[in-house]
Amino acid sequence: MKIDFIINSHPEVTRIAVLEDEKLMELIVEGGSERRQVGNVYLGKVNAVLPGMQAAFVDIGMERSAFLHVSDIRTSANDTGKFARSLASGTPLVTKEVNESIEKVLRKGQDILVQVTKEPIGTKGARVSTRISIAGRYIVSMPGESVTGVSRKITDRRERGRLRKIVSSVIMPGYGIIARTAGISHDEKAFRSDMSRIIDRWREVGQLALKSKAPALLHQEHDVITMTMRDLVTSDTNSIVTDSKQVARDARKYLKTFANSMMGKVKYYRGKNPIFDHFNIEQEITGIMAREVLLKSGGSIVIEHTEALVAIDVNTKRYVGRKKQENTILKTNLEAAREVARQLRLRDLGGIIVIDFIDMDIAEHRDKVLNTLRSELGRDRSPTKTCQVSSLGLVEMTRKRVRPSVFQSLSEPCISCGGTGRVLSTVSTATRLERFIERASMKKKHRNLVISVHPDLAAYLHENDGKRIDHIASISHLSIEFREDNQLRVDEFRVYSIDMHEEITELYDHTGKS
Numbered sequence: 430m431k432i433d434f435i436i437n438s439h440p441e442v443t444r445i446a447v448l449e450d451e452k453l454m455e456l457i458v459e460g461g462s463e464r465r466q467v468g469n470v471y472l473g474k475v476n477a478v479l480p481g482m483q484a485a486f487v488d489i490g491m492e493r494s495a496f497l498h499v500s501d502i503r504t505s506a507n508d509t510g511k512f513a514r515s516l517a518s519g520t521p522l523v524t525k526e527v528n529e530s531i532e533k534v535l536r537k538g539q540d541i542l543v544q545v546t547k548e549p550i551g552t553k554g555a556r557v558s559t560r561i562s563i564a565g566r567y568i569v570s571m572p573g574e575s576v577t578g579v580s581r582k583i584t585d586r587r588e589r590g591r592l593r594k595i596v597s598s599v600i601m602p603g604y605g606i607i608a609r610t611a612g613i614s615h616d617e618k619a620f621r622s623d624m625s626r627i628i629d630r631w632r633e634v635g636q637l638a639l640k641s642k643a644p645a646l647l648h649q650e651h652d653v654i655t656m657t658m659r660d661l662v663t664s665d666t667n668s669i670v671t672d673s674k675q676v677a678r679d680a681r682k683y684l685k686t687f688a689n690s691m692m693g694k695v696k697y698y699r700g701k702n703p704i705f706d707h708f709n710i711e712q713e714i715t716g717i718m719a720r721e722v723l724l725k726s727g728g729s730i731v732i733e734h735t736e737a738l739v740a741i742d743v744n745t746k747r748y749v750g751r752k753k754q755e756n757t758i759l760k761t762n763l764e765a766a767r768e769v770a771r772q773l774r775l776r777d778l779g780g781i782i783v784i785d786f787i788d789m790d791i792a793e794h795r796d797k798v799l800n801t802l803r804s805e806l807g808r809d810r811s812p813t814k815t816c817q818v819s820s821l822g823l824v825e826m827t828r829k830r831v832r833p834s835v836f837q838s839l840s841e842p843c844i845s846c847g848g849t850g851r852v853l854s855t856v857s858t859a860t861r862l863e864r865f866i867e868r869a870s871m872k873k874k875h876r877n878l879v880i881s882v883h884p885d886l887a888a889y890l891h892e893n894d895g896k897r898i899d900h901i902a903s904i905s906h907l908s909i910e911f912r913e914d915n916q917l918r919v920d921e922f923r924v925y926s927i928d929m930h931e932e933i934t935e936l937y938d939h940t941g942k943s
Contacts, residue, residue, distance in 0.1 A: 434448075443459045445654070447661065453713045457653060470563075470648035471489040471545070472647055473495065473543050474792070476645040483531050495554050496553070501559060507534055516631050516632065516634055544558055546560070548600075564660070566659055572605075580609055613664070655679070669694055669696065670708075671698060672698045672703075729744050730765050738783060763801050766786075782828060813829070858886055863901055865938050869905070879904045880909060904932065
């Protein structure tokens with residue numbers, strides 16, 4: 430597989446497109462003022478312990494407190510002073526799972542060393558853990574742990590055995606270690622050097638924790654470009670193309686240390702057209718915001734976001750096939766399975782995901798669709814779990830979510846619909862306005878009104894020689910003047926009392942819409 434990284438650098442946002450065989454499969458977006466927080470290590474302060482939730486809220490210096498569940502707390506790690514001193518000395522204390530209730534482990538006001546495992550999403554704060562780790566190029570190191578292992582993504586049995594021997598030889602007392610996929614084909618010297626760098630960094634974290642006042646940032650993950658070089662660039666990489674000379678220099682500098690042979694794959698784009706236009710990426714990014722994704726066969730998938738889950742519906746649309754209906758359905762579902770896996774990666778969707786494939790009566794067809802979906806998801810960096818396809822075509826799955834999706838990063842809530850995707854119809858809004866005027870007339874405080882409405886609503890009220898306006902006047906006995914205002918939404922109105930010289934919209938609109 431040919432993998433290309435296209436990097437668009439801008440003062441306000443950095444965008445990295447990952448192409449697999451020239452097809453956009455992943456988009457990484459980071460705002461200029463918004464560094465990613467997953468992986469950051471903080472000295473936090475416990476500001477609430479909740480026995481009913483078996484969790485605590487920890488102040489780590491963000492707008493909202495971070496959430497720490499008892500299952501993410503390790504013994505020794507919650508004794509910050511001792512653990513920080515052991516880190517600074519280079520021989521971390523051994524940590525184990527906590528088997529007590531949270532009120533026996535933590536207290537309000539206590540300092541604690543934590544790492545962000547999930548960024549703030551929506552109204553929820555970050556999720557943190559005392560099981561901390563730092564990733565290098567070839568290994569992940571976890572102080573206080575005793576585990577030695579190899580990444581599950583490395584499937585070759587011979588390579589797994591070789592790497593297991595290497596990590597067993599380079600491991601240091603007090604540090605767990607896991608070999609990363611970038612370590613494939615590299616020798617013990619490279620692993621030992623990586624381990625040495627990480628231990629030096631852990632010493633710095635321990636020393637900083639001892640002299641800092643909570644909340645304090647002790648270790649910050651690399652910027653998005655360096656993280657991409659570290660985590661994604663492998664021997665399969667075909668090219669790394671960027672429109673920034675500085676980014677090109679930084680990428681070559683990083684690769685010189687860890688993968689000198691790949692420095693030549695970094696290229697500076699000198700074209701006149703924007704780099705994402707040149708590689709036909711910009712148009713696909715626009716499609717990320719689309720609710721419907723068309724399939725080549727003529728079918729489509731529809732992606733709906735809710736607070737708790739993502740629902741994906743598969744439709745045949747105009748595709749009718751040339752043979753049996755079962756074959757038509759199978760072909761559409763297979764194509765949809767591949768596209769669903771791609772869209773999950775491209776939009777970085779996470780949490781609970783329900784896919785409604787077209788109903789399949791043949792068990793063999795259901796198995797083919799599920800196997801295709803799982804095979805495509807196997808290329809995904811985020812862990813996923815999928816259930817069987819039901820006879821109704823439903824698949825329930827989960828995908829690990831550690832940060833807001835690309836969809837959320839590129840969009841903001843609609844001020845008109847409040848996130849529902851729909852607004853009240855003209856008829857419904859006119860009826861709501863009538864109810865408003867009836868309530869106002871009953872109070873008899875406001876006899877002369879000026880009502881501002883959207884031009885579309887004004888046109889509706891004036892239809893049929895203004896019969897609707899005449900009806901409103903007859904039921905209210907008020908003096909009403911309508912004015913058009915293009916700045917209002919179609920389902921919005923503003924009411925002003927000439928008698929009281931004030932806006933009275935909120936006095937009598939019981940829906941809270943205006």
